[in-house]
Amino acid sequence: MYQPKDSSKSPRFCGVRTFMRLEQIKTTDHIDFAVLGVPFDTAASFRTGQRLGPQHIRNFSSLLRPYNPDMDINIFDYCSGVDYGDIDVIPGNIHRTYDNMVSELTPLLKKNVTPIIMGGDHSISLGNLRAFHKKYGPVALVHFDSHGDTWDNYYGEKYMHGTPFRRAVEEGLLDVNHSIQVGMRGPLYSPDDIEDARRLGFEVIPMREARKIGFEEVIKRIHERVGDHPVFVSYDIDFVDPAYAPGTGTPEVGGPTSFEALEYVRALDGLNLVGFDLVEVLPTYDSNEITATLASAIMYEMITLTALKKKKQLLQPAGEQVLQASKE
Template sequence: MKKYRPIDPTLNPRFTGIRTFMRLPYKQETQNVDFAIVGVPFDNAASYRPGARYGPEAIRSASPLVRTYSPYHQINVFDYVSGVDFGDVPVLPGDIQETYKKIEEVIYPLCQAKVIPIVLGGDHSITLGELRAINRTYGKVAIVQFDSHTDVGDVHLGQKYTHGTPFRRAVEEGLIDPEYSIQIGMRGSLDGPEEIDDSKELGFQVISADEFYAMGIADVIKEIKNRVNDKPVFMTFDIDFIDPAFAPGTGTPEVGGVLSREALQLIRGLTDIQFVGFDLVEVLPKYDHSEITSSLASNIIFEMIALLAVKNRKNV
């Protein structure tokens, strides 16, 4: 079976070539492919800083420095997975409903072919389009959400479809099962207690940042695994989950977040979960000093890919 993998950096310097993720081949095909990187450069649903539409480009540009061997898992990732960069969804700036249709048109065929989509955002509104596509293949899924906000608002600035509302809409549309879903990292000042209470009333388990610090990484990983059980799982990672000292390039920064190393440890521990999709959203290059946010984002995505490789290694 042909495997798609990054260009060998011992033969081609890392600063050469087209900027695909990790210099994977740019191919829009699904045969012999385990995962596909998909960019969704849309930020018209952001409520504060614009510019996350440039997130996919920035993450790809930072990614050639990511190597292929995981010392934590002791695995050469691309010995067990084949991946491509599928390019970007042709979004329609200013039209979120048409953009949702475009997202679904790209993601659904990947899901049907059992190719795991790994989406680069874009603001967090795009996740609703992804979940619509995933639901058509897998039915209701559990979500593991790393974020500083619950994003279960009903109406924001008079709009029902924003980066602060996607998970309420997903529950209303029957796309996810909140009884198996968990949100981790919520922190910061609020407009009112309903920002957390509404999420719990919808059925989500919420672990605030303070609760996370009290529990410790190992116990949070156990809690996540217990919550999702054996359901198909979608992981959504808002980069503002991480403290802005380590990820300043984001649209709605909240102080008091986790360290970058803690975020990586969390992802690495999520083995033995049936992941059917991932995204990483809200990277905003304009505020990213020395590319530290996009570099971190590219490493988090590598850890997502490594989880797929570990699963495949167990099946060999």
């Protein structure tokens, strides 16, 4: 069983920085989740520096503790997890980076380990989805973002941080009939910037609509859309209003508060969650580590969902456990 150091016995400023003070080890044995970094940012279109996001999040995550009072669970009563380290990226070469990602994630997925992945810019999601497709086939996507990231190209380039989900649809990696995007807002080039995602098959709830219909209705739509399909969650930190997450590359005002940002993740409990990524944290613009504070908390809630899923599986009768395993 792998779990964090006890910060009541070992001060948080001691030791090498890992996420939540987990042991840093590359293993697929006896673990339920693995935290990984993908420090790649050469597909960003405006500000860069997201390559430093994983270490920035890790640095602040030492404040996290094993018991989650909001979800009433001690994570490590049900889960074992490690900080798996960073996937080696190739700066300036997104295609070789994708190959490395698939190679590194595949052994974890074969062992039914849930990857919790830190970017990096949002282009990394395509590499993640290629790996998940090898295990699950087309997966459902729950995508929290202020941008749809379904553009066809930037500057004639097909592989940028604004294009990963169009490429994922084209490659057959996503079950779009069970996928949903939430939070889109801000100025656009044309109505097609939203409508293209719908034409690709996504359900889209822009932020203004989310405010109008209310949080509970948004969550209801997410659960109805996804059903019991294996689902990958992609969370761009610019989903959150820049007052609460200033450290990002393309901020858009009018987003959720930090409390709401966490509630959106917590409300995914009950879905068939198989993996997560959190992207676009940019330390240079993160005054007082506001963004790192929130990003580490969002990842903590993602890990909590893994623990809740494990708890429910352990409490299931043996026959239902076999059925659940067959779905995965």
